[in-house]
Amino acid sequence: MPIALWALAIAAFGIGTTEFVVSGLLPEVAATFDITIPVAGHMATSYALGVFIGAPITIILGARLPRKTMLAGLLVLFIVGNIVTAVAPTYAVALLGRVITSLTHGAFFGIGSIMAADLVAPGRRTSAIAFVFTGLTVATLIGTPAGTWLAQTVSWRATFAAIAVVGVVAIAGVLAWVPRTERQTPPRLGEELAAFTDVRCLLAMGITILGPAAFFTSITYVAPMATEVAGFDAAAVTWLLSLFGLGLFVGNILGGRFADKALMPLLYVSLSAQAVVLLAFYAFAESQIASAISIFLMSAFGFATVAPIQKLVTDNARAAGAPNLAAAVNIGLFNLGNAIGAGLGGAVIASGYGYAAPNWAGAVLSLAALVLAVASGVLGQREPSSSPVPGNA
Numbered sequence: 001m002p003i004a005l006w007a008l009a010i011a012a013f014g015i016g017t018t019e020f021v022v023s024g025l026l027p028e029v030a031a032t033f034d035i036t037i038p039v040a041g042h043m044a045t046s047y048a049l050g051v052f053i054g055a056p057i058t059i060i061l062g063a064r065l066p067r068k069t070m071l072a073g074l075l076v077l078f079i080v081g082n083i084v085t086a087v088a089p090t091y092a093v094a095l096l097g098r099v100i101t102s103l104t105h106g107a108f109f110g111i112g113s114i115m116a117a118d119l120v121a122p123g124r125r126t127s128a129i130a131f132v133f134t135g136l137t138v139a140t141l142i143g144t145p146a147g148t149w150l151a152q153t154v155s156w157r158a159t160f161a162a163i164a165v166v167g168v169v170a171i172a173g174v175l176a177w178v179p180r181t182e183r184q185t186p187p188r189l190g191e192e193l194a195a196f197t198d199v200r201c202l203l204a205m206g207i208t209i210l211g212p213a214a215f216f217t218s219i220t221y222v223a224p225m226a227t228e229v230a231g232f233d234a235a236a237v238t239w240l241l242s243l244f245g246l247g248l249f250v251g252n253i254l255g256g257r258f259a260d261k262a263l264m265p266l267l268y269v270s271l272s273a274q275a276v277v278l279l280a281f282y283a284f285a286e287s288q289i290a291s292a293i294s295i296f297l298m299s300a301f302g303f304a305t306v307a308p309i310q311k312l313v314t315d316n317a318r319a320a321g322a323p324n325l326a327a328a329v330n331i332g333l334f335n336l337g338n339a340i341g342a343g344l345g346g347a348v349i350a351s352g353y354g355y356a357a358p359n360w361a362g363a364v365l366s367l368a369a370l371v372l373a374v375a376s377g378v379l380g381q382r383e384p385s386s387s388p389v390p391g392n393a
Contacts, residue, residue, distance in 0.1 A: 002119045005128060007173030008112045009135035011075060014166035015105055016139025017147055018082060019047060021159060024148030028156040033091040046095050047102045048339060052332040054099075055106025059328045067111050068178050072171055074111075078104040079167040086160035097160075105335075109133075110328030113310050115178070123260055130256020130307035137252050137303065140245035193325070201316040201326060203376040207267070208309050208330050209337040210369035214274055215302035216341035217362035218281065219244055222295065225355045230291045240295055247299030255304030263308050264377040271373055274301040275366035282359035298362075305369075306334070312376070341365065 022029075022044045030040040062070045081101030088094035109132070116132045117125040147159040196202065218225075219241075226232040226240055251270075259266040281294035310330060317326035344365070345358030 004119055004178045005116055005131050007170060007177045008071075008116060008132045010166070010173055011071075011078075011108060011170035012112070012132050012135025013139050013143055014078065014135075014163055014170055015108060016136035017143030017166065018078075018101055018160070018163045019105065020140055020144045021147035021151075021163075022047070024144060025151045025156040025159060028151050029091075029094070032156070033094070035091060039091075042095060043098050046098045047105075048335045050099045050102025051105040051335045054103040055110065055328040055332040056325055058103050058107040059110065059325050062107070066180065067115055068174065068180050070111055071108065071115075071174050071178065074104045074108045075167055075171040075174060077101070078108075079164050079171070082160045082164040082167065086157045086164065106328045106331040109310075109331040110325075113307075114314060114327055117311065117314065119179075126259040126263065126307055126311045127256040129310055130252050130259075133252050133256075133307050133310075134249070137245065137249040140248055141242070144245075145242075196326065198316055200376055200379055201313060203372050203379070204309060204312040204316055205326075205330055205333055206372045207271075207305070207369045207376070208313065208333045209340065210365045210372065211267075211271055211274075211305045211309065211337070212302055212334055213337035213341035213344075214278065214362040214366035214369065215298045216338045217345040217358045217365060218278060218298060219295070220342040221345050221349065221355060221358050225285060225358070226291060228355050229285045230288045231286070232288060232291075240292065243292060243296045244299045247296040248303040251300035251302065251304035252307060254300075256307045258304075259308035259311065263312065264373065264380070266308055267305055267312075267373045268370065268377070270301045270304040271366050271370040274298055274305075275363040275370065277301060278359045278363035278366060282356050282363070285356035285359065294359075302366075 026037050026040045026043075029035075029043060030037045033040070058074065062073065065073065078101055081097050081099070081104070083097070084100060085094050085097030088097055112132050113129045116128040120128040147163070150162060151159045222240060222244070223234075223237045226237055227234055232240070255266060255270065277294055277297045281291065281298065284290035284294070310327065313330045314327050341362065344361050348357040348361045349355060351357075
């Protein structure tokens with residue numbers, strides 16, 4: 001892989017860490033500002049909403065900039081946002097820092113995935129996108145535990161300061177390694193919005209929402225599922241989440257590699273397998289061994305779809321002449337899917353179906369995503385675009 005992809009992956013690691021680490025910092029944040037933990041949880045909610053709303057805004061505002069300049073500017077926002085959070089004198093200022101930081105997320109991954117695909121041969125484009133997303137998965141394996149440890153031993157403020165340092169390293173890598181591109185002719189907003197009228201692009205975005213949402217429906221409630229149903233000790237939740245992170249890492253790598261050979265078949269297999277694993281998790285939730293295996297497999301099959309879906313959206317948006325906005329919005333839709341999955345899991349538990357119920361609810365979402373994938377594949381065969389048909393690149 002070109003060295004420029006390492007700069008993008010380092011940035012992805014920092015972005016992933018600042019997104020996920022909050023879950024481990026809530027007690028310390030709550031104690032600092034004398035608020036309840038649910039209120040402190042708004043640090044996660046504000047970030048997710050900022051990603052969803054901020055992605056199209058930052059893409060539109062930066063449309064006239066060369067992509068390398070845009071990436072560097074986004075990382076400046078990332079650094080500033082984390083510093084504001086680290087030194088925040090009040091909780092409101094800390095939330096402001098989180099919102100500033102979130103403005104980086106969608107646009108960076110949107111533009112970064114396009115640049116990654118352009119830096120390699122056509123047959124390696126999904127692998128290149130997956131390589132960038134590897135930084136996100138490594139954040140769940142290393143960044144989040146390390147940030148939580150730093151918060152517990154030093155301060156949660158030190159965690160955000162350290163993440164800002166990662167941003168400095170990332171921006172140095174982008175400036176040194178990412179090649180310059182010609183200044184873009186700024187597309188008209190109407191042209192950018194045209195991608196959202198393309199049926200294949202909309203189908204791919206639907207898969208974005210439903211596919212990864214399936215495993216978030218389950219993993220959001222893994223703690224009560226593990227302790228109340230499978231009989232694990234509370235301490236075991238930590239290594240179960242590590243298994244989840246390992247599954248994300250493995251699935252991302254393998255998904256990108258196999259999707260370069262056959263993108264649509266990869267989606268069919270991974271979405272089907274995710275549904276089967278989630279149903280098995282529901283059926284054997286009382287078994288500790290089955291639970292551990294299921295957590296790894298559902299995250300592996302679930303995240304194997306992420307880079308391929310991003311490429312599918314980008315390919316179809318390119319055909320419509322407007323890849324930037326669609327690619328960035330699609331990243332926001334991943335976050336929307338996560339919220340939908342968590343909400344659905346909570347709803348089935350609240351309805352009295354038990355702590356294992358999010359597993360079958362997630363399987364339903366995965367099957368719904370499979371239906372959209374099949375429809376996208378059929379439509380792609382019937383209506384070939386001017387760009388290579390996704391899956392045959």
